[in-house]
Amino acid sequence: MPLVSKTKSLQHEKFGKEPSIIEKDGDLQIKRSPSSPQGGPKKRSAFEDLTNAKQSQAQILITKRKGGKVVSKKTQKGCSEQEALQNIENQRSTGSKASQEHLDNAKEKSPKTPEVPEEKSDTVAKSEVQPTPYEDVDEENLNDPFLNSIYAKDIFDYMKEREMKFVLKGYMEKQLDLNIEMRAILVDWMVEVQENFELNHETLYLAVKLVDHFMSKAVCMRETLQLLGSTAILIAAKFDERCPPCMDDFLYICDDAYQREELLAMEVNILRTLKFDINVPVAYRFLRRYAKCARANLETLTLARYICELTLQEYEFIWESASKLASSCLLLALKMKDLGGWTPTLQHYTGYQFADLHSLMRRLNLLLYSKPNEKLKAVRYKYAHKVFFEVAKIPPLDVLKLEEQLKLNTI
Incomplete structure (x- = not known):
């Protein structure tokens, strides 16, 4: 059986059992019995157990000292307030004016909720107003389920971690x-x-x-x-x-x-x-992702693809990580098109700072300057076509100009 049919059959067997498991999980209900260590369900108001904990302990000590059943003044006062509120509500139904006065007095006597200090509210407001240093490029595609925008950042972070497993050395x-x-x-x-x-x-x-x-x-x-x-x-x-x-x-x-x-x-x-572990992270996947984060157009992406595809033939680029190679190719393409440089958004999504790409950018620019080998014309001939915007004909950056901008960190 071919490898594709095997993977499809395995996926069919795997996903064919999941609905039953989900239905079983959906029917599970956790009930707490009175005999459990936590006891049965307990009713309480929002802050009663928290705010009156110390006072209730003090009342218990008073009753123990006096002995017998003693009702404290606070409980008597609470009972009188409850009776007054009940009388007020009864009078409200008759529409008397006295009920409204009693209700206002009861509200004045009732304890007020503690207010938040002005300093804390100001700090909360400042933290909410503070803008994010990078742009969320996946927010606009949340309604499209085929783009998996919710999981895109996590997917590429996982691929970046996984590429460390496939680091190559000279062989x-x-x-x-x-x-x-x-x-x-x-x-x-x-x-x-x-x-x-x-x-x-x-x-x-x-x-x-x-x-x-x-x-x-x-x-x-x-x-x-x-x-x-x-x-x-x-x-x-x-x-x-x-x-x-x-x-x-x-x-x-x-x-x-x-x-x-x-x-x-x-x-x-x-x-x-290879022990059937062939899901190797490649630079092209990172390049498409990073070009989207940079809001680059198709022509700029094609130029970066051309630079990246030239490195496939070069043996000295095999030990470069895929994400770093894609970042350097995109940055060099942006500079060749005079479209800016390394933004906080790119730094956030790629995980590389501008200084991390200096040496690789120099090598890529020298690769464009090098004279093509007569036996290796496929990539240059391919990207010289109009379908690929003839990006192979774009002249590389001047070496001295690139060095000046790398020193000034103005890219």
């Missing part, structure tokens, strides 16, 4: 039959496959992550490198796409260099090596 020294240039050529070919099959960009980023994580734990030969890349795209497509391409399509794009059994064996090998 190319373990690969005796491969080098950095071969990996870059493989990623360039994977970009073409993603564009030809019209797959999601998340699928491409996840497939590259699967290749890097697999090669960091297992040795791969030169003959099976393309098989590794195509199988990684197949697994990522099953994980992310609604309608993933079939296996014959992946055999076709490899020019029939591999058999079906080899593709299946590589799929099993990858999943077992």
Whole structure:
């Protein structure tokens, strides 16, 4: 059975039992019996037990000293006030004027509730009026259930914590039959496959992550490198796409260099090596989220995507965390479009301050300045098209100007 059908069947079995459990939980009622340690339900007014606790203890001591049944003056006074109030209400029904006078006197004699001091009320008012330093970007989408605006902040905070589990280190020294240039050529070919099959960009980023994580734990030969890349795209497509391409399509794009059994064996090998933990946080998901927080338009987002996709081919960017890479690409794109810089809203939702992105921004800007390799043209050719606003033709920032603004912290 394919991986997608397995996950769907498991989800059907899982969610098929939940309504019965919910109905059972809804019928549960907690009743407190008189024999319980807390006793039966107790009636009391709002402040009676709290404000009269000390007075009631004093009355008990007086009765113990005198002995016998003694009624204190306070209880007698309380009884007289209750009788007066009852008489006043009876007279009110007859409509006499005397009842109104007695009612006013009773109100004057009754204890007044303590008023809140003016100083405390002023502090409460100031705390309520104080504005928040960041903008709530999810508030406007609360009525759309498909956006999950209530849980969006928690979801991306969890993804940011989870990405620490997938930190990569240099692994190319373990690969005796491969080098950095071969990996870059493989990623360039994977970009073409993603564009030809019209797959999601998340699928491409996840497939590259699967290749890097697999090669960091297992040795791969030169003959099976393309098989590794195509199988990684197949697994990522099953994980992310609604309608993933079939296996014959992946055999076709490899020019029939591999058999079906080899593709299946590589799929099993990858999943077992990674222990089926393939939900790796990718930079593209963070980039879309942070662009929304910055209120960036589609052209600015596309420019940031172009910068971020260039890093897929570069081996020296594999150990950068996905959230930090997305933040740096967005900040560099905002500066290239002269649309401001790092705002308190971005600092709140990304968790990075402006100083945390200095070094990575310099490296990304130098990457745009570098001369493109003749064998690695897929990303630059892709984003030079009109569909992507020809963002690949936008000149990078001047290095000296960027350094001055980094020192002045004016971005």
